[in-house]
Amino acid sequence: MTAREYDLIVIGAGAVGENVADRAAQGGLSTVIVEAELVGGECSYWACMPSKALLRSAASLRAARDLDGAKQAVTGRLDVAGVLRRRDAITHDWNDDSQVSWVEGAGIDLVRGHARFTGPKEVVVEAPDGTVTHLTATHAVAVCTGSAALLPDIPGLRDIEPWTSRDATSAHDIPRSLAIIGGGVVACEMATAYAGFGTEVTMVVRGAGLLDAMEPFASDLVRSSLEGLGVDLRFGVETTEARRDDGGAELVLSDGSIVSAEQVLVAVGRVPHTLDLGVEMIGLEAGRWLDVDDTMLVTGTDWLYAVGDVNHRVLLTHQGKYQARAAGDVIAARALGRRVDDRPWGVHVATADHDAVPQVTFTDPEVASVGLTEAAARKAGRRIRVLDYDLSWVAGASAYADHYTGQARAIVDEDRGVLIGATFVGPEVAELLHSATIAIVGEVPIERLWHAVPPYPTVSEVWLRFLEAYGRPTT
Template sequence: MSDAAERTYDVVVLGAGSTGENVADIVVRGGLSAVVVEPELVGGECSYWACMPSKALLRGTEVLAEARAVPGAAAAVTGEQDVAATLARRDSFTSNWDDASQVEWLDSAGIDLLRGTGRLDGERTVVVTDDEGGTVRLTARHAVAVCTGSMAAVPPIDGLADVDPWGPREATSAKEAPARLLVLGGGYVGCEMATAWQALGSQVTVLQRGERLLPALEPQAGKAVGSALRDAGVDVRLGAEVSAARRDGTEVVLTTADGAEFRGDEVLVAIGRKARTSEIGAETVGLEPGEYLSVDSTLRVAGMSWLYGVGDVNGRRQLTHMGKYQARQAGAAIVARARGEEVDTAAWSPFVDTADAVATPSVVFTSPQVASVGRTAAQAEEAGLPHRVVEYPIGSIAGAALFADGYTGTAIAVVDTEREVLLGVTFVGPAVAELLHAATIAVVGEVPIGRLWHAVPAYPTISEIWLRLLETYRG
């Protein structure tokens, strides 16, 4: 590094993903100086290996399905998806894995960038090492924000680490479709990538240890996605516990506990994530390397006045939009404390806990889509909340019938029967992602059912599902 060996800033941010960028932006706009430290690409996981490339891979398949479901338009669909063009479009959304535009944005926002690996080295101190071994020692006047995110976890299955498995990064950045793709795990990533690569030419097999796909969501979601995957040609195996992996020539071979073997050209491991804290110097400030950071409602690490853990690194909700949300909370708290203002964490907690714990919106961009927010029926039961579950077939709505012939989908509302507010909402069906924010507002705002009755949906749109859910609830 050619810069001075020591520098001081008001705030040092470890990680220049979307979470780190937003923390830095908030504090700079609040009048503080900030530097972000990044060993890879500015923009992070979402921009290059997660949200953006994965949705670009899926979008063409979705559009073709929508066109083929509308007579007249279907006649114009005379060929199959152009795989090369789809991959090229995916590459355009990642800027071909070039972060020049993101670096330009940092500069325009008045945020400094330091390329290299940052490690904590005691209180308010970060040592950054570049690829050539040069170091810079950073001191933070007010705060260090750890925004290093999470990374794909590889389960301790015999031989799995030795077969050079794909993680989500490899699955979203692959230059061609493998002839046969084994997917280990039936959660969000596993289902999305199975949908994408089956449509782009792979023969996909999904091996899910549990008895349903998308186990964290309503059972209807996993059932619908599983049926759609099978209809598309995916081999979906439930209750398949993989016990060993090996290479047989160029093939990957997975063996299940019952002795069955599954062969493929690549295997995607999509069983979850782990905190990216092993190499950040956590031990120098009394924290356990490799563990998620325990934080309060302002995202400040427990027992620390100056250290913040924001986004995936705290393990609360590992979604890009929630990392950005937390970044806004943490940035505001850092600025307030730097000004000597008292931050009432007790006042913040109900709102942050609502968003992070019980009202987090998410979308699985499979075919059909699954859009959900709040508690499932099982979670309401576990929490001991008095509730009633209301379901309605979305396909019976005029707007859905216009959207696609044979539209199939389900809306599920979990209603608190004492307070008569929504605890959670799930939509399963084509294009339901765009229904989600209305549900998020209703759940977060705890809008009474009696009040929602007067939020009249436009006709003929799929949003009429709200009226039908309320009618069903009222009986």
């Protein structure tokens, strides 16, 4: 057994763990990062990057076919093999050499293998070849292990070996038919991607709509789009049994109907990667999310941090990286005896993931949202005004496409005169989102936004339309 000591041990070398380690190393701490799979983690190889690669080509083809002059030049069908080649290139064929080089260049040590706690600040790592390394932290350990797909307790489901999001984003054989259990972000994105490949897609959704945490019009527009792609949507039903036969799989639904498909994708939620981490050795319950404060310090400890999905605050890569910058700064500051708020640069504590979270769902059309929805704002007791605008009425939309379909909503806190929420649905509206995020996080007064002039003709002119709907400033 090899024994090593560091100021900070980071468990998990995904985007979150990399940022914690990098920020702490920049702060002067000796840092080691432990990874059981690929350096770069879920986002690089099985989530954000490959899923967007799978979606982009078909979306571009549909956009070209909706533009006179371009559609006449589109004479072929989507080359699925080409899409998969591009996905493989973006994931570097699931090779992490470039990520390892970055870690080494940042002055961070890397230990490969499965980590388990043996006590406070004590971690044992078992490598695939059986080599064991004992790590001790003088100051802190950061758990950045992320989350995994939830498999619900449906009779027969595990026996049919369904896909999770990992399988869907890394597949090299595209099924003729795919049944998706779920109606959230992963379910909608993968339904869009596989329908674009020509796969016959059926979605089994327990609720009455899609993307139920978002504005209702987002659900309606995505639903219309999926139906236009030929997706069979089954709402208000649950899967009561799963079974496999020679032709594929069958899902028995609560209304008595049966869905048959070559493959089944389960996309109904996430669970934390804490089950086989040895957290019971430090007084925590295995398989549970880790509760933290705004410095990412785990409740009841003074040395253990949990960053990213595993703390269940916001399960999004960009928010995890934001938390990671805060955690790395705080760990370094505390280790060196500095007050947390004494750092002259960077993020001190994470607060933007309370009610200013930006998120993009890369369906076609895209859904981009930040802050509170109307329902969430009213539930919170805010006195609000809702501003709605049809994006197809903006001049930039007509320049973008011949048949632009989109909708935008802004939520204004009337007591403070600031924006607290925004949702955009339409082609490539993701690029509108950061301006809304800045307005919300910066608490920019509505009257001041009149001086942020949007260029013409672009879809961002919707900001002017919001202001016109709200009314002219009084001063």
